[in-house]
Amino acid sequence: MGFQQVLFSFNLVFSIRFFEDFLLHDLYELAAFAERQANADRLKEGITVMLSLVEVKCRPWLNGMELLEDLQRNKHTLSSGDKGTDSLLQGGLREGQLTELVGPSSSGKTQFCMQAAASVAEKQDGSVFYIDTGNSFSARRIAQFICGSSDAAALRKRVLSRISCHTVYDIYTVFDTLQGLEVALKSQVKMNVNECRLRLLVVDSVSSLITPILGGSGSQGRALMVALGYLLKKLAHEHNIAVLVTNHTVGTGENGKTKPALGETWKSIPHVRLMLSRDHRNNNCTISILKHTSMPSGQTVRTMTRKDNQQCV
Template sequence: MAPLEDLERDYPIIDSNFRMFCASHGIFTDTDFLLHDLSALEAFARQDYAPQKLEQGIRQIISILESGQRPWLNGLELLDDSQLNKCTISTGCERIDILLQGGLRAGHVTELVGPSCSGKTQVCLKAASHVARNSLGKVVYFDTGNSFSPKRVAQFLSLLPDPSTTQINKTVERDMSSIVCHSVFDIFTLLDMLRQLRNNLRSQISFQVRMLIIDSLSSLIAPVLGGGGVHGHALMATAGFLLKEIAHESNLCVVVTNHMVAGEAGMLKPALGESWKSIPHVRLLLSGKYSANGTLIKILKHPYLASGKSTDFVVI
């Protein structure tokens, strides 16, 4: 989220007169444009004494936003990305690691999609615990629904049946400190925090970060997708681009969760819809159906593995 006044140096069209016009409509940052009907805004601009300049400014802001959401379209960029040394990091669940031939891939965005109580959060907590316990680096955990359970993490770290009744030793305390949890309850706060994390990683302030988890991303984006407007989808695209950029530039494992909603004939479908499914590199479906061997997880999308493969697993 960039204040409009910060853009004037690079884009002189965004001058004080343009900013005053924007402020009269409650627009103070580039991201604020995503909350407005741009057609209506242009109509107001045409009523001003300098309509052409205002319309040019609006188009400039749109161009800035679009450039910030550009995916990798260049074949050379895609080839370069595929040739990077992208290691895998264990989820801490042996059967999931076997299914994924090693675990979660650094540099990729992995989506866990499934209905409520299907185990998405448990997989996230287990993966975060595994990274911390094995001193692989720090984990940044964005919790959007108060689902982060420090007791469960301590249980994974200590392998004790109930860490709440046992004194947590110094090793567990050290490992717990490697997981940095932030509560995030709206998409704009998330975008701000993602940009801050990206900038910190670029300046090596947070160079030890190994994994980024957002549980759940869909609970922040779904509320702004209603009404059929383009702004919610622009926000979703912005979040997706930032996640892929962070994963790619810093070679992180990025994990997000997505809940499910009722579709045609009552069939469940991922909440973020068709526009989102092209963004994650990997999509894994947790069915929520339990068997003798645990929960079923299936590959919906993977750049290197066949879709449709599945396995049962238990998070312990």
């Protein structure tokens, strides 16, 4: 179904006549309306098509030189807190990009996120917006990553005060949370507020939000997944934020290996995809590049294990 047909169908109830009208309406309300119609599958497929056009229509017109200047001036790298990973990524997590960390259960994804949050709040002198979808955020664990030569208690207090944790359990609440964040960020820009600006946004994990809505043959789940990815990338680009999300692995890919969850549609969304693996026999961890905008895939480095991490208490 083309977007003109979708607009006609929604116009009967919501007075949507133009593409801009579609963008101004609540996606969940439109999806619920489509679900009740006889041609629900075609309408939901149309919504997916419409959302795929959003990024094209909203993409700024910039030439290559302007993009390079923006990268050098505004899109800095942030240390992940792990020397091996920072070396692999030539500095760390890039502002303006969405980095996805993929790994099986108990591979250390949450630890990596908390370590990155502690590093940004301590060393980059910025704030962190942490979305916890699995009730796994631990302020005590983050405090253990913070090492100060003097007055450690004051340092931990300062760092922890810069990390804002938001516990959510479904994708709809995440949209509300991110839209509220976007409003706050735009207000700061208008007020020219630069003190301790937001530098890292963490979503641990994105797969636990999306997997429950991907069931069945309908396209509503995929539409919400694309919309979430677009919103995260939009926040990253417009506000020079490094976005870090985690994803689990499923099934087997080529050569009998596990592969990232969420399928081909999500695969194209992250700028950078990293695979985290843990050998539980010796507790060694490695991170490898699955996808990167400026580096070849396949490069691998050993990361810090729980035994390697010096815990400051």
